[in-house]
Amino acid sequence: MRKNYGPIYVAPIAFWLIAFLSVPLLITLSYSFMEKGLYGGVELKFSLAAYKSLLNTAVLKVLLNTIVIAVASTAIMVALALPTAYYIARSPVKNLLLMLIIIPFWTNFLIRIYAWIAILGSNGLLNSFLISTGLLDEHIQFLYNRYAIILVIIYTTIPFAIFPLYSTIEKFDFSLIEAAMDLGASKFRALWLVMIPNIRSGITTAILFTFIPTFGNFAVPQLVGGTDSWMLGNLIVRELNITRNWPLASSISVVLTSVTMIGVLFFMRSQSKKEL
Amino acid sequence: MKSSQVTIENVSKRFGDFVALNNTSLTISKGGFYSLLGPSGCGKTTLLRIIGGFEMPSEGAVYFDGVNVLPLPPNKRHVNTIFQSYALFPHLTVFENVAFPLRLKKVANAEIKRAVEENLALVKMETESKKYPRQLSGGQKQRIAIARALINQPQVLLLDEPLSALDAKLRQHMLLELDAIHDKVGITFIYVTHDQAEALSVSDQVCVLNKGQIQQIGTPAEIYESPANEFVARFIGETNYIRGKVVAVTDAENAVFESPEYGKFNIWLDKKVQLGSSVALTVRPEKIRIAPGKPSNLPPDVNVLRGTVEDMIYTGFQTKYFVRVNGAKEPLIVFRQHVQYFMDEKPINWKDEVSVWWDTKDSFMVEVN
Numbered sequence A: 001m002r003k004n005y006g007p008i009y010v011a012p013i014a015f016w017l018i019a020f021l022s023v024p025l026l027i028t029l030s031y032s033f034m035e036k037g038l039y040g041g042v043e044l045k046f047s048l049a050a051y052k053s054l055l056n057t058a059v060l061k062v063l064l065n066t067i068v069i070a071v072a073s074t075a076i077m078v079a080l081a082l083p084t085a086y087y088i089a090r091s092p093v094k095n096l097l098l099m100l101i102i103i104p105f106w107t108n109f110l111i112r113i114y115a116w117i118a119i120l121g122s123n124g125l126l127n128s129f130l131i132s133t134g135l136l137d138e139h140i141q142f143l144y145n146r147y148a149i150i151l152v153i154i155y156t157t158i159p160f161a162i163f164p165l166y167s168t169i170e171k172f173d174f175s176l177i178e179a180a181m182d183l184g185a186s187k188f189r190a191l192w193l194v195m196i197p198n199i200r201s202g203i204t205t206a207i208l209f210t211f212i213p214t215f216g217n218f219a220v221p222q223l224v225g226g227t228d229s230w231m232l233g234n235l236i237v238r239e240l241n242i243t244r245n246w247p248l249a250s251s252i253s254v255v256l257t258s259v260t261m262i263g264v265l266f267f268m269r270s271q272s273k274k275e276l
Numbered sequence B: 001m002k003s004s005q006v007t008i009e010n011v012s013k014r015f016g017d018f019v020a021l022n023n024t025s026l027t028i029s030k031g032g033f034y035s036l037l038g039p040s041g042c043g044k045t046t047l048l049r050i051i052g053g054f055e056m057p058s059e060g061a062v063y064f065d066g067v068n069v070l071p072l073p074p075n076k077r078h079v080n081t082i083f084q085s086y087a088l089f090p091h092l093t094v095f096e097n098v099a100f101p102l103r104l105k106k107v108a109n110a111e112i113k114r115a116v117e118e119n120l121a122l123v124k125m126e127t128e129s130k131k132y133p134r135q136l137s138g139g140q141k142q143r144i145a146i147a148r149a150l151i152n153q154p155q156v157l158l159l160d161e162p163l164s165a166l167d168a169k170l171r172q173h174m175l176l177e178l179d180a181i182h183d184k185v186g187i188t189f190i191y192v193t194h195d196q197a198e199a200l201s202v203s204d205q206v207c208v209l210n211k212g213q214i215q216q217i218g219t220p221a222e223i224y225e226s227p228a229n230e231f232v233a234r235f236i237g238e239t240n241y242i243r244g245k246v247v248a249v250t251d252a253e254n255a256v257f258e259s260p261e262y263g264k265f266n267i268w269l270d271k272k273v274q275l276g277s278s279v280a281l282t283v284r285p286e287k288i289r290i291a292p293g294k295p296s297n298l299p300p301d302v303n304v305l306r307g308t309v310e311d312m313i314y315t316g317f318q319t320k321y322f323v324r325v326n327g328a329k330e331p332l333i334v335f336r337q338h339v340q341y342f343m344d345e346k347p348i349n350w351k352d353e354v355s356v357w358w359d360t361k362d363s364f365m366v367e368v369n
């Protein structure tokens, strides 16, 4: 009789998912329904206090800001990554170009954010350049606002949009574009009407891979954002480390995770329907 | 539908140092079925892409009804192409694939429906309009590609090895249907193929290409019966190719030819030739007769050679014999059709001594190359 080795194969990944995903999520979920401890931690008592305090305008403002930043960054990233990936896929030196996109990743994430502070800060490279060319009379603070956050998020996250788009465009049959042009389409319309629908899976992946890390981002707004451009991640960190309200931190995490999951599920559902 | 005359004038195409097409000129008449025939890599697709507007020639011009179309992009020329891979849009249904060119032109829905149905009927695919390309067989995809290419009412249809992905039986069938469609729509078809049987069976005119160079242009019968050179003779069908010299010109139509391998024999002068010039003869295998031993009552005006059967291939309706004449480098190929019941014929077996002969009018002179 043949042995069924399936369980043995999936055991490591199952263990990994249970220990580092399901259990932490369950802990977070249960903490969010407990009372806060005096110096952090929780009291083992059921309470909806955390969720009640979520419903104040300050938190909702942060939620809204997070959504705006995540949607805007994702849209810009996909819009920029699409022509980039197209260009790379059609280039005779595609491996070199892919390398150029990977190389910045060899530097630490935080250092790359600090590099932007050095560029955008009021005494930074951009200011010095604009003043030396006479375009500016006095220093401007480009940092600590929503736009700085979006810019740096795009810089750090856009490869996650470029790679899935590249791999689907690379597999795309470009004789279809010639066929569309043969049938009367301009190059641009041919790409829009024939290539885009046929690389939808890459676009979906690019959107998910950029939206999810952006929605949960906290390092970027922490370093280049201002107090009025906080994202949910910053709130969680504050409640966990400074205010020490663990149930509140957990409830925000639950909201963040749920919004992401619901969004992703709806998005994937709508995409798979179109696939027939 | 309206059709166009296509004129190719001194067109050359180079890719870097590589010459894909060399000084090509040809005229394709209105409404004809014109084939570009040649081995893989000879530049057929390149020529087709130049006509379609996907490639610019390095030199020369392309005219449709006397108008130079080189400045026009593909979507401004009245041509459509059937691609080797069909190039159906996988995300669209059969209906929408065929409707695609009309949607681009923002034609009204009712008119689109009418035109698509008419074109699907032309290729006998009216019942499949809701399917997606991946649900179709190769032959069905081919039909949809034809319907889609014809819906813009092009004046010229370009077909790049459209049948090469189909199996042999289906290929025959689709070829006949293409011919029928050509008759019905009446536009100029330019048909690229490496398959000589395809080209011979449906074309009005065939242009044989090799290494970017036109070898011969003619009707299928001209190409087959009187090939211009060794390449054409060998590429189209099977043939016997004999090198030699004209040693005597008997009269305006007859001469004596001497081959180092086969000795002297009489030939018919199908073209003018200088005494003493080196030429080659081709004789098609089906023009050569074969009989065992030394038959006594041969007709007049034949050339007779004697040899040994070196090999034979029985294929039912005929047998192919390889007959080695003493001292020849290659055996002669001879077809014997079994018009009588095979068992009743005088048998010819392996290693038999045989005579082969052909009418002096059945050989053709070709350039030596």
Ligand SMILES: Nc1ncnc2c1ncn2[C@@H]1O[C@H](COP(=O)(O)OP(=O)(O)O)[C@@H](O)[C@H]1O
Binding pocket: B015, B018, B020, B038, B039, B040, B041, B042, B043, B044, B045, B046, B047
């Ligand atoms: N874009 C190109 N760049 C370089 N060489 C090419 C290109 N297109 C075709 N060729 C070369 O030109 C020759 C003729 O090609 P093609 O017209 O496709 O031949 P065919 O269709 O007769 O098989 C081939 O040797 C091919 O390698």
Ligand SMILES: [Mg+2]
Binding pocket: B041, B044, B045, B046
């Ligand atoms: Mg080809």
